[in-house]
Amino acid sequence: MDEASAAMAPPGVAGTPSPGHAPSLQAASFQAGEIPDEIRAKVEDGTALLRQGRFAEAADLFGDAIAARPDWPMPYNNLAVALRGMGRLEEALLACAAALRHRPDYPEAFANLARILLAQNRYRDAALAAEEAAKLRPDHSAMHALRAMALFKDKAPAEALPVCRAALALDPAGTEVLAVQAQALDAVGRSAEALSAARRGAALDPSRRESLIVLGSLLVNRNHRDEALEVYRRAMELNPDDTVLAHLVHAIAGTTSAKAPEAYVANVFDSYADRFDEHLVKTLQYKAHEIVARTAVAALPAAFSADGGARILDIGCGTGLCGPILRPAASRLVGVDLSARMLDKARDRSLYDLLAQAELVQFMTGTDERFDAVVSADVLCYIGDLTEVFRAAAGVLAPGGLLAFTVERQEEPGYRLTPSGRYVHGLDHLRSSARGLFRARTIDNVILRTEASVPVHGYLCMFQRLPHAVH
Incomplete structure (x- = not known):
């Protein structure tokens, strides 16, 4: 899998390079062609398991690849993705560090590091890691989007907005960054633009729950409850088991439940x-x-x-x-x-x-x-x-x-x-x-x-x- 294909893999995942794409590992201490086929196959199989959410099985395969080629950075990075999926964030950080030790100019590893730091609520550190990823891949909108998200979560919406614009210049249909942009615009008081960005994101991909939830929350804040209820119900159709969203629907619709879901309360606070x-x-x-x-x-x-x-x-x-x-x-x-x-x-x-x-x-x-x-x-x-x-x-x-x-x-x-x-x-x-x-x-x-x-x-x-x- 070359770098372009890797961008379509699960977040932070890089696949193995195909013969003839050795430049993607220029900083490594060996050439891609030297990777034995059986080790390359383990990483390819592990990447496929990641896509299925089978993180423990994927981690075992990446571990085998690392044991066979401890100087190859890619399995470390993909192992970090698997560990993050299992909630083992400290171990994921160590795996990311190993990937970057072997290849200091590894943009996917910096992006993966940013996602792990986001999961640890270390938003400023996540923004710095995402910035490194964006410097290495300035033409990749996802890297800018990740940095924008980290800045917004770090309570820096004004800093996030120009990064959102950079991401959207590369990919005007980027629904993830449109959701971040909408929330950042709302945070700096530009409510009309915020609602416009949220509507655009929800229209571009009606199946993306996160975009619908952002739009719904902005509509609630502006007392557009009928429209918010319609948007939240569309999001509920995509995941009927979402108790947090169900609570919001009950609240807006005026129906009463016995208590707020634990996940809702924990998320709020x-x-x-x-x-x-x-x-x-x-x-x-x-x-x-x-x-x-x-x-x-x-x-x-x-x-x-x-x-x-x-x-x-x-x-x-x-x-x-x-x-x-x-x-x-x-x-x-x-x-x-x-x-x-x-x-x-x-x-x-x-x-x-x-x-x-x-x-x-x-x-x-x-x-x-x-x-x-x-x-x-x-x-x-x-x-x-x-x-x-x-x-x-x-x-x-x-x-x-x-x-x-x-x-x-x-x-x-x-x-x-x-x-x-x-x-x-x-x-x-x-x-x-x-x-x-x-x-x-x-x-x-x-x-x-x-x-x-x-x-x-x-x-x-x-x-x-x-x-x-x-x-």
């Missing part, structure tokens, strides 16, 4: 982690973490101070905004969250004795620990039916223990999924979920934050576990 604290507290004037944490600490019995503090569980701890308030009152402070990137931020605070990546109900039902207080700030708005949350909290709390949380408020009974993708709750649902498990100590009306200069109203709730709660 993984992408939000780097700017979460500043945006939430400064821009949205977020107050939920302060009011719920201070309320919980104030309600703790004085006896805990004499004993060195209370055992506190922070469910949906996020970046640890509640930590500075809870830590002085805690003998043990445990945080739980679905988002790995939010937990990384919480870990940087060095306030928690334990941080666990888990769904909150599963954590509470699975742990042997017992706590004196469970705290949840602006988290239960991603769960509609709170029955299991109350039951799990009752199981993890000591008798008399406190459950303090906020939810977004509605005057109507029950709970409802809103177009934001979050749920609002009525008082009756809170009381019925607590029945037989907790008594309500306080339920106060509060303002949780502002959105588009409009206050978001909620309930600040404090429940106390009954001594003989049956859960």
Whole structure:
């Protein structure tokens, strides 16, 4: 497979060079013609397996090729693709490094390195690797598109835009880069151009889900909900099992489900982690973490101070905004969250004795620990039916223990999924979920934050576990 053919292989994959195409390995320490046919065949077979998603089998074949010809860079690069497909990202980085050690001017290896770094959320490093790939293959639109994506994810949309233009000059029908361009234009406030780019990308390839999802999100942001719903439903037809997209469809259509999918919540907060604290507290004037944490600490019995503090569980701890308030009152402070990137931020605070990546109900039902207080700030708005949350909290709390949380408020009974993708709750649902498990100590009306200069109203709730709660 020559370099032109390799561009059509799975992302980052290079095939073996055919005789007469030795220039693609000019930096290698040998000529392509010296590669034995049986070793060349292993790499060709491995590349075919990659296309089928059979990463472990492909990795074995690339490993055999490397063992036979350890100075040949191509199997290292393709091994990196296989390892990335298996989620073994650190090993994939080592394989990429080996490919580049043997051939420092290997554009596909730099592109593959960029994709691995993107998967590790190392966006600036990914942008630098993609830049090297684009320098080596300036006529290859995919290299520029990869760099644009990395820059956009690194919160540099203005830098991404000229790179998008370079990619589109080479391939005006590049749907991947049009999706990046649309999001970058939206991020810099050029909303009309953003919507135009998104529409163009979706029209060029109606079977590309990512383009439809980008278009749908821009339409939602502009309150074009009917059209957004149509676009999201088209995307759903391409993958009916996509629970994240199904949640968005429910939210826009006004139908209610029991809870947001775990993948949806994790995706939202993984992408939000780097700017979460500043945006939430400064821009949205977020107050939920302060009011719920201070309320919980104030309600703790004085006896805990004499004993060195209370055992506190922070469910949906996020970046640890509640930590500075809870830590002085805690003998043990445990945080739980679905988002790995939010937990990384919480870990940087060095306030928690334990941080666990888990769904909150599963954590509470699975742990042997017992706590004196469970705290949840602006988290239960991603769960509609709170029955299991109350039951799990009752199981993890000591008798008399406190459950303090906020939810977004509605005057109507029950709970409802809103177009934001979050749920609002009525008082009756809170009381019925607590029945037989907790008594309500306080339920106060509060303002949780502002959105588009409009206050978001909620309930600040404090429940106390009954001594003989049956859960």
